[in-house]
Amino acid sequence: MQTNLASWVRDTDQGQDADEILRRCVHCGFCLATCPTYQILGDERDSPRGRIYLMKQVLEGVEPTQATQKHLDRCLTCRNCETTCPSGVEYGALVDIGRNLVDQKVQRPLSQRLTRTLLRHTLNSSLFGPAMKLGRLMRPVLPQALKNKIPQARAVGALPTNGGRHPRQVLMLAGCVQPAMMPTIDAATIRVLDALGIGTQVVPGAGCCGAINFHLDAQEAALEQMRVNIDAWLPLIDSGQVEAIIMNASGCGAMVKEYAHHLRYDSDYVAKALRLVDKVRDVAEIVAPHALELKAMMKTAPAPVAFHPPCTLQHWQGLRGVSERMLVDLGFTLNPFVESHLCCGSAGTYSVTQPELSKSLRDRKLDAIQAAKPDCIVSSNIGCITHLQSGTATPVRHWIEVVDQALGAGEGDSLS
Numbered sequence: 127m128q129t130n131l132a133s134w135v136r137d138t139d140q141g142q143d144a145d146e147i148l149r150r151c152v153h154c155g156f157c158l159a160t161c162p163t164y165q166i167l168g169d170e171r172d173s174p175r176g177r178i179y180l181m182k183q184v185l186e187g188v189e190p191t192q193a194t195q196k197h198l199d200r201c202l203t204c205r206n207c208e209t210t211c212p213s214g215v216e217y218g219a220l221v222d223i224g225r226n227l228v229d230q231k232v233q234r235p236l237s238q239r240l241t242r243t244l245l246r247h248t249l250n251s252s253l254f255g256p257a258m259k260l261g262r263l264m265r266p267v268l269p270q271a272l273k274n275k276i277p278q279a280r281a282v283g284a285l286p287t288n289g290g291r292h293p294r295q296v297l298m299l300a301g302c303v304q305p306a307m308m309p310t311i312d313a314a315t316i317r318v319l320d321a322l323g324i325g326t327q328v329v330p331g332a333g334c335c336g337a338i339n340f341h342l343d344a345q346e347a348a349l350e351q352m353r354v355n356i357d358a359w360l361p362l363i364d365s366g367q368v369e370a371i372i373m374n375a376s377g378c379g380a381m382v383k384e385y386a387h388h389l390r391y392d393s394d395y396v397a398k399a400l401r402l403v404d405k406v407r408d409v410a411e412i413v414a415p416h417a418l419e420l421k422a423m424m425k426t427a428p429a430p431v432a433f434h435p436p437c438t439l440q441h442w443q444g445l446r447g448v449s450e451r452m453l454v455d456l457g458f459t460l461n462p463f464v465e466s467h468l469c470c471g472s473a474g475t476y477s478v479t480q481p482e483l484s485k486s487l488r489d490r491k492l493d494a495i496q497a498a499k500p501d502c503i504v505s506s507n508i509g510c511i512t513h514l515q516s517g518t519a520t521p522v523r524h525w526i527e528v529v530d531q532a533l534g535a536g537e538g539d540s541l542s
Contacts, residue, residue: 127151127178131189139391140223147220150213151178155208157217162469163200166486170348171197174207174217176464181224190228190234200483202476203341204437204469217388218442222345228375229343238479242342245475249338255306269373271481274516282313283530289316289325296412297359297371298326301333304375304508311508314530315374321423321533322416327368332358337381340388341474349392352385356398363405371402374409374526376507377474380442381405408439409526410449413460417455425534430459432500433525434491434514436507437469449506453525461498465491472513488517504528 129148135141158164164173171180176309180197181364184190198221205218234242248254261268261276267275280464298312305312316326342349362368373379383406386399413420434451441448453460471477471487492514495503503518504525506509515522 127153127182129182129186129357131185131198133349134187135227136186140227141185144181144220144223147216148178148182148185150215151175152213156212160206160210160467162202162204162206162471163483165468166483166490167200169197172300173201174201174215177201177221177224178215178217178265181220181227184224190232192232194322195228195232195234198228200480202437202469202471202473203472205441206467206469209441209467219364221515222340225343226345234343239315241479243346245478246339246342246344247373249303249475250334254303255297258306258360275478275512277308277512277515280308280310282309285313285316286320289320292320292323292325294324296324296326296407297362297368298328299332299335299371299373299375299378300328300330302375302378304378305511308508308524310527311312311374311524314442314524315372316526317530318413318420318526318533319372322413322420324412327362327373329358329362335378335381336388337377337474340381349388351388353392353395354398356385356395356402360398360402363402368405370405370407370408370412372407372412374506374524375509376408376439376445377509379406379408380438383443390472408443408445408448410445410452413526413529414448414452414455417452420529420533421456424457424529424532426532428456428458428528428532430461430499431504431525431528432461432463432495432498433458433504434470434495434503434505434510435466436484436510437473439506440467449525452453453504456529458528461500463494463498465494470506470510470514471508474509477509477513484513485517488513492517502528 127148129145131141131145155175161173170176177197201221203218203221207217236247262279265273265276319326334351336348336351339351359371384401389395389399413480433453435446450460457536469487470491471484477484503520503522505513506525511522511524
């Protein structure tokens with residue numbers, strides 16, 4: 127693609143990065159077939175190719191409008207288009223640049239600004255946990271839209287008390303919404319890794335991975351969260367006290383694996399970020415080599431399941447097939463379904479900022495999964511799990527919860 131960037135952006139770091147990405151696009155249109163929003167809306171401006179044209183216009187000096195912003199907002203950032211693209215266009219990096227530049231030039235309506243600010247400060251707040259507990263108490267009387275955002279409380283079970291005895295140690299995230307919304311996932315992760323002789327640690331001072339701020343018009347705030355996490359985690363990595371930072375939420379894993387990219391202009395942190403990113407692993411990458419060992423410990427056989435691979439796992443991290451092969455090795459029967467490559471519509475806060483599109487994508491995904499008649503739907507990202515559960519009576523769980531249940535290690539009466 128030929129470009130002629132405007133003078134105000136041509137010689138900036140962002141401009142040079144955007145120019146390089148734009149020049150790779152050859153207008154082939156392969157991305158249209160795998161773009162979830164284009165599949166639903168049929169509007170070229172709601173496809174990767176169309177959004178690339180919109181961002182190109184802005185970079186070449188055309189003033190963006192609220193319509194430009196709307197079409198960029200509708201993008202789920204699922205990156206299915208990157209998996210499809212034969213030219214290696216880094217669409218995700220480009221849309222990060224485009225959104226940032228458009229947000230600087232176009233003021234959002236007041237309602238959008240309030241919604242995004244409320245989401246950022248609520249989800250990043252230490253008050254989120256107490257608010258979630260209050261929401262559970264009030265859940266029976268809440269409107270369905272709010273009820274869908276509050277998972278049912280489930281038994282957490284007892285946790286190992288001597289995990290520090292293991293020679294192998296890994297770090298887990300703190301400060302995420304997951305421990306408040308679905309603490310059973312972290313509890314199951316700790317127990318399953320303990321069964322494999324791996325201890326888990328949480329570092330004080332670390333917090334949210336930065337994804338919430340980054341995707342809600344606060345990229346600088348997100349970069350600061352990344353620096354704080356690097357400062358908290360890296361000493362344990364560099365000293366050899368832990369072998370990896372494990373991620374049981376693929377959305378967080380995708381973000382942390384891109385810290386070096388996001389901090390590429392920060393000379394004080396880019397080298398640190400590179401060292402840290404090298405040690406980030408999805409929990410399936412840690413468990414998979416020990417699948418047969420773990421299978422021998424299981425007290426019950428897993429029921430037939432459908433595995434929903436989150437976009438942040440299959441497209442962002444390129445780990446399509448890793449979890450599936452591991453689950454088969456663990457004794458799971460996987461019921462295949464069509465369109466497993468398409469986004470379920472969760473996409474972080476997308477279900478709040480784009481509720482109609484999000485619901486349409488959820489229902490399309492669930493129709494495909496239900497046709498496979500699984501006893502349970504399993505995934506590896508809390509956002510997908512919560513979103514899918516809001517539209518079906520079939521249980522939706524993190525796969526590690528189901529493994530933990532098969533081990534018989536998660537029995538207990540503590541609800542959270």
